[in-house]
Structures are given as C-alpha cells and as structure tokens.
Amino acid sequence: VKLLALDAKDLKKAQKPSPPLVIAETRNRFWVRFHWPEDRDGLFLRFVHALHCVGGSVSEAYIQTFSEQGVYDWFRISSSNTKPMLVKLLSKIIHEDISPDWPEPKFEKISLVQHIDGEAIISFRGKDQRGALMGAAHALYQAEMPIVWAKVSTWGRQLDDVFAVRADEVQIKKFFESRVQGLLG
DSSP states (O other): OHHHHHHHHHHTTOSSOEEEEEEESSSSEEEEEEEESSOOTTHHHHHHHHHHHTTOEEEEEEEOEETTTEEEEEEEEEOSSOHHHHHHHHHHHTTSOOOSOOOOOOBSEEEEEEEETTEEEEEEEEEOOTTHHHHHHHHHHHTTOOEEEEEEEEETTEEEEEEEEEOOHHHHHHIIIIIHHHHBO
C-alpha cells in the first residue's frame, strides 16, 4: 500500500511517460504498472501489445485515467521472464511500433451491458486463450470506441473482460453488426 501511495504521488508531477513498474508477487507472477501523463487513442492497446510480446499472460487488469496522474494502468501477469528482464523488455517495446499481426481469439459471448450518456459497457466472455485481451482491445480500437476504463478478470479457464467505451448508438450498432460476428466462435 505504501508503494502504491508513493507511486501515485510521484506520478502527479510526471510530465512524460514513466517507465513500467514491475513488482514481483511470486517467481512467475508480477504486477505491471504503466503510466502516461495524458490519455490517447490506442494507448491501452499499446500496453497490452507489450505484455503480449514479452509472453505475459494477463489474469487481472485495472485500467483508469485520472485527471492529475493521467493513465494509470495495472496488470497482473504470469511470465517466465525475470523481473529485470520484464522491465528491460517492456521499457523498450512500449515505445516501438505495434506489430500488425493480431491474434484472432474467439469469444463465447460479447454483450452490451449498458449504454448511458455516450458511454457503453461491453463484456467479452469466453475461454481463456492467448491474445484474448489484445484481440478485444484491437476490436474496440478498430471500431473507434476509446476505452474509458476496463476490468479484466481471468479465473480458471474462463475470462470476462469488461470495457467502458465512449460510443454513440450508431457506433455500437455498427460494432455489433459487423465486428462481433468475427470474434465469436
């Protein structure tokens, strides 16, 4: 808790992106924090892509943008990499161009949970599979629906990735008519 409080306090003053913070929970399980002073389109996708490139398997994520700190995203991952190697690789990959090779996960269900005042909550559910979070993030990015917040959960062999996105009724209708069919399997 002290580490989180100090980290959040330090980031209030940050004018540029901070290096990823990696905290070891166990030998193969880590918490990774990404920070960017200002939100921008595709930033969440960039973070997820970096985790995917280092072989990180995301079991939880808490995605939020604060007015004072900016983007402050935490991911709980499993990885065979060491903490120093994760820091080194993530620090490099986060600033590189994103590879155009996207995983093509299949979800059991994608649903609109709620839509109020231009903010939609969309849930992606299914079996846990490599690249599922990146596939969902990419689909939302392609639909031009910026992520406001997200709650990512994986338990056992199941996942439920819930995103709040900025979207109007036309965008939501188009997303469910054109993109969702390719993601269901």
